[in-house]
Amino acid sequence: MWVLVIIAGIGVVTLLLLLFAPHIRRYAAGAACATASRLDGKTVLITGANTGIGKETALDLALRGARVIMACRDTEKGEEAAASIRAECPKAQVEVRELDLADTCSIRAFAQNFLREVHQLHILINNAGVMMCPYTKTLDGFEMHIGVNHLGHFLLTYLLVGLLKRSAPARIVVVSSLAHNFGWIRFHDLHSQGSYNSGLAYCQSKLANVLFARELARRLTGTDVTVNSVHPGTVNSDLTRHSTIMTILFSVFSVFLKTPREGAQTSIYCATAEELHSISGKHFSDCAPAFVAPQGRSAETARKLWEVSCELLGIEWD
Ligand SMILES: NC(=O)C1=CN([C@@H]2O[C@H](COP(=O)(O)OP(=O)(O)OC[C@H]3O[C@@H](n4cnc5c(N)ncnc54)[C@H](OP(=O)(O)O)[C@@H]3O)[C@@H](O)[C@H]2O)C=CC1
Ligand SMILES: CC1=C(/C=C/C(C)=C/C=C/C(C)=C/C=O)C(C)(C)CCC1
Numbered sequence: 260m261w262v263l264v265i266i267a268g269i270g271v272v273t274l275l276l277l278l279f280a281p282h283i284r285r286y287a288a289g290a291a292c293a294t295a296s297r298l299d300g301k302t303v304l305i306t307g308a309n310t311g312i313g314k315e316t317a318l319d320l321a322l323r324g325a326r327v328i329m330a331c332r333d334t335e336k337g338e339e340a341a342a343s344i345r346a347e348c349p350k351a352q353v354e355v356r357e358l359d360l361a362d363t364c365s366i367r368a369f370a371q372n373f374l375r376e377v378h379q380l381h382i383l384i385n386n387a388g389v390m391m392c393p394y395t396k397t398l399d400g401f402e403m404h405i406g407v408n409h410l411g412h413f414l415l416t417y418l419l420v421g422l423l424k425r426s427a428p429a430r431i432v433v434v435s436s437l438a439h440n441f442g443w444i445r446f447h448d449l450h451s452q453g454s455y456n457s458g459l460a461y462c463q464s465k466l467a468n469v470l471f472a473r474e475l476a477r478r479l480t481g482t483d484v485t486v487n488s489v490h491p492g493t494v495n496s497d498l499t500r501h502s503t504i505m506t507i508l509f510s511v512f513s514v515f516l517k518t519p520r521e522g523a524q525t526s527i528y529c530a531t532a533e534e535l536h537s538i539s540g541k542h543f544s545d546c547a548p549a550f551v552a553p554q555g556r557s558a559e560t561a562r563k564l565w566e567v568s569c570e571l572l573g574i575e576w577d
Pocket of ligand 2: 435437509
């Protein structure tokens with residue numbers, strides 16, 4: 260009897276899902292960036308542009324006429340992505356450069372070559388990220404999530420901010436996440452040496468992204484360089500690669516999730532929308548201002564994180 264009820268229940272749910280599939284898909288897709296802004300003559304740098312949200316952001320900005328530099332840790336994968344962008348947009352000015360955010364020497368070498376060879380930078384998109392990886396350290400001994408997602412981008416931005424100022428008006432887009440809501444900056448154990456939870460380490464790093472964007476925006480007041488953070492939505496990408504359960508859930512429920520192209524819309528919006536030309540220090544999702552958790556609004560935490568980050572990276576950034 261119960262078996263029949265359960266089978267009937269599953270049948271009804273499946274039928275409803277099939278019936279409402281087009282509506283569910285439209286809802287899951289979220290907002291599309293409606294701006295038609297062109298980027299001819301502009302230079303854009305996107306980290307982690309070989310796949311997922313970064314690759315789709317690169318394609319869109321290339322279609323708008325920008326010169327897009329795709330910073331990838333694996334240049335072979337980067338070249339494949341660039342080739343597929345060129346296949347969709349033969350006029351695309353895309354180029355691949357090597358950048359491993361888990362290695363400060365690679366970041367410094369990247370920036371040195373970049374500053375020598377590229378003379379303007381109008382849009383920097385700090386997009387690359389890792390999620391829920393087993394406990395690993397970067398080459399400099401930082402826990403991987405905070406090391407790649409926050410500290411690597413912190414150093415990259417520090418090295419390029421002079422060029423952004425000289426190229427102003429310029430924009431920085433920091434790809435964070437809704438996951439920042441569940442994060443705390445554990446100053447007493449930033450690198451999770453005492454205890455490690457891969458989910459919490461990811462959330463901490465995404466909170467660090469929000470705090471970094473707000474603090475940098477404050478420090479860049481009056482420079483015509485704006486900084487905003489973004490939650491792209493829940494996107495069916497390679498991000499779940501370290502978690503089998505998440506990978507299975509994301510593929511089973513893919514109809515409820517955004518595609519990478521849909522997930523790129525808010526980054527594209529923050530990078531191009533005319534109405535955001537003077538908006539800085541804000542957080543966006545679905546191409547609209549979004550809620551920031553109280554711990555992401557703490558000026559004191561943001562300042563402390565800034566100081567700790569400078570100390571860890573051995574830099575002075577006032
Ligand atoms: N997908 C989602 O649901 C959500 C994603 N986000 C954020 O969006 C951003 C993009 O994620 P998404 O496109 O989904 O994920 P993907 O895994 O598809 O893309 C991540 C990119 O980051 C690169 N990357 C990882 N580690 C490094 C490193 N050490 N140095 C340089 N590049 C590196 C990856 O390179 P490689 O391919 O070589 O590994 C890849 O290009 C991330 O910051 C993520 O936190 C936020 C909320 C939700
Ligand atoms: C609860 C639940 C789901 C939602 C997962 C969400 C909402 C994940 C968000 C991930 C983020 C924000 C990652 C990156 O930062 C799925 C997969 C639909 C499957 C059914 C159960």
